Amino acid sequence: MGEFADAIASNASAEDLAAIQLPESFRAAFVRQEDVEMFSGLKTQEKDPRKSLHVEEVPFPEMAPDEVVVAVMASSINYNTVWSSIFEPIPTFDMLRRLGRSGRYWAKRHELPYHIVGSDGAGVIVRVGSAVRNWKIGDKVTIHCNYVDDQDPTGHDDSMLSYDQKIWGFESNFGGLADFTLVKANQLMPKPSHLSWEESAVNALCNSTSYRMLVSRNGASMKQGQVVLIWGASGGIGAYAVQYVLNGGGIPVGVVSSPDKVDLLHQMGCEAVIDRKAANYQFWKDPATQDESEWRRFGNDIRKLVGDDPDIVFEHPGRQTMGASVYVAKRGGLIMTCAATTGYMIEYDNRHLWMKLKSIKSSHFANYREAWDANKLISRGKIQPNLSAVFPLDEVGEAAYLVHRNLHEGKVGILCQADKEGQGIDDPEFRDAVGEDKITLFRRHSEQVAAERSGI
Numbered sequence: 001m002g003e004f005a006d007a008i009a010s011n012a013s014a015e016d017l018a019a020i021q022l023p024e025s026f027r028a029a030f031v032r033q034e035d036v037e038m039f040s041g042l043k044t045q046e047k048d049p050r051k052s053l054h055v056e057e058v059p060f061p062e063m064a065p066d067e068v069v070v071a072v073m074a075s076s077i078n079y080n081t082v083w084s085s086i087f088e089p090i091p092t093f094d095m096l097r098r099l100g101r102s103g104r105y106w107a108k109r110h111e112l113p114y115h116i117v118g119s120d121g122a123g124v125i126v127r128v129g130s131a132v133r134n135w136k137i138g139d140k141v142t143i144h145c146n147y148v149d150d151q152d153p154t155g156h157d158d159s160m161l162s163y164d165q166k167i168w169g170f171e172s173n174f175g176g177l178a179d180f181t182l183v184k185a186n187q188l189m190p191k192p193s194h195l196s197w198e199e200s201a202v203n204a205l206c207n208s209t210s211y212r213m214l215v216s217r218n219g220a221s222m223k224q225g226q227v228v229l230i231w232g233a234s235g236g237i238g239a240y241a242v243q244y245v246l247n248g249g250g251i252p253v254g255v256v257s258s259p260d261k262v263d264l265l266h267q268m269g270c271e272a273v274i275d276r277k278a279a280n281y282q283f284w285k286d287p288a289t290q291d292e293s294e295w296r297r298f299g300n301d302i303r304k305l306v307g308d309d310p311d312i313v314f315e316h317p318g319r320q321t322m323g324a325s326v327y328v329a330k331r332g333g334l335i336m337t338c339a340a341t342t343g344y345m346i347e348y349d350n351r352h353l354w355m356k357l358k359s360i361k362s363s364h365f366a367n368y369r370e371a372w373d374a375n376k377l378i379s380r381g382k383i384q385p386n387l388s389a390v391f392p393l394d395e396v397g398e399a400a401y402l403v404h405r406n407l408h409e410g411k412v413g414i415l416c417q418a419d420k421e422g423q424g425i426d427d428p429e430f431r432d433a434v435g436e437d438k439i440t441l442f443r444r445h446s447e448q449v450a451a452e453r454s455g456i
Ligand SMILES: NC(=O)c1ccc[n+]([C@@H]2O[C@H](COP(=O)([O-])OP(=O)(O)OC[C@H]3O[C@@H](n4cnc5c(N)ncnc54)[C@H](OP(=O)(O)O)[C@@H]3O)[C@@H](O)[C@H]2O)c1
Pocket: 078, 079, 080, 205, 206, 209, 231, 232, 233, 234, 235, 236, 237, 238, 255, 256, 257, 258, 261, 276, 316, 317, 320, 321, 338, 339, 340, 341, 342, 363, 364, 365, 366, 403, 406, 410
């Protein structure tokens, strides 16, 4: 372990942490500008993050006055790291260039021939900039990825509406998949005391996204008793969505693609689950033509399970599912969309939208308040981390490959300065009160599935 990791493991004081010198360089996962054409001509599925993600030493960047340096103990794989690593839909260097040339203070630093990726993190503050007021060295934090200038007036109704809003570690450099990161003080949230570093690190991006989509007034403001159709219900954002619907008295209908995932959702308390692979829906007859009779079959399956059409559709697969999502939503229902994993040029039958007065509403990450409230629910044990697997930083490519190939459940954690799992739990009594069975459900389930597959 390094000096900071040793000090953090022994609960060193703020003074001791401040006395340790920052290294001149640190280990980080990054993609390279020179590689952006490496997958030219390949299909999306053939592009391999293991080839494009590098883990090497990078020079320590200078810290801005409104930033802190965090010694990152753990981070996570988000789908945006998959996008960065396959250079789709555009290489993220284009965004770094735009940021670098924005003329904003300290922005120039971001325009580099390497992009340190990663939009989640949990760790300890080891330096604070001169303009940081509410945080100090030694604070244990999780980091949310809404990267905004809090002196920008356009962000003061909802910071996601700031003209300059970006996602840290995707549209900015110096992301969380590294031993150190630089983040704005307005990205910091308290680390949940009952969780380990890796359990704390996987939540902020996906949990906050699902919170805004379903709970916030900026999203669906879900009410008790509403039926919510959740695509990818055991995936990164989907598994938090299931928890929010159950917590809020809604009725989740989860869509997944294997019997193992059906079992996992049942264990979460989601009774109505559809295995889309087993049902073999063919929403598209060919790449250009959709099949309304298949949308109808899907809608009937939902009605058979819950006796009603969905009030809300939690939509993110995009091109493959949007036609079906618009069709099956209830009269007056809402399709909440935040992504388009299978293609962003969307087609749906507009007659089903306007004749039945349905709406499509978009959502993107979360503002600080939403991320904070979502983090508080984790800290209070009301929402659980959906951590299913953990990799060391040096194997970040393997971890991103799993997510790209849809071979994972929930969230995949990455150990950065933490050298093993299970560290960083400060309140074991509260952990017991929440219950190990709830906190580690995804981890145990994926281990059980792996054991069954290998015949153990
Ligand atoms: N705008 C934002 O702020 C925001 C935030 C977070 C994520 N996102 C985006 O949201 C998407 C999902 O992210 P994630 O973290 O949940 O990823 P994930 O962990 O890979 O989960 C996605 C799920 O989608 C399902 N899926 C994949 N292909 C499908 C298809 N053809 N039809 C139906 N379902 C399909 C899979 O479930 P089954 O195979 O089990 O059905 C998978 O579990 C990504 O595109 C990501 O970039 C956006």
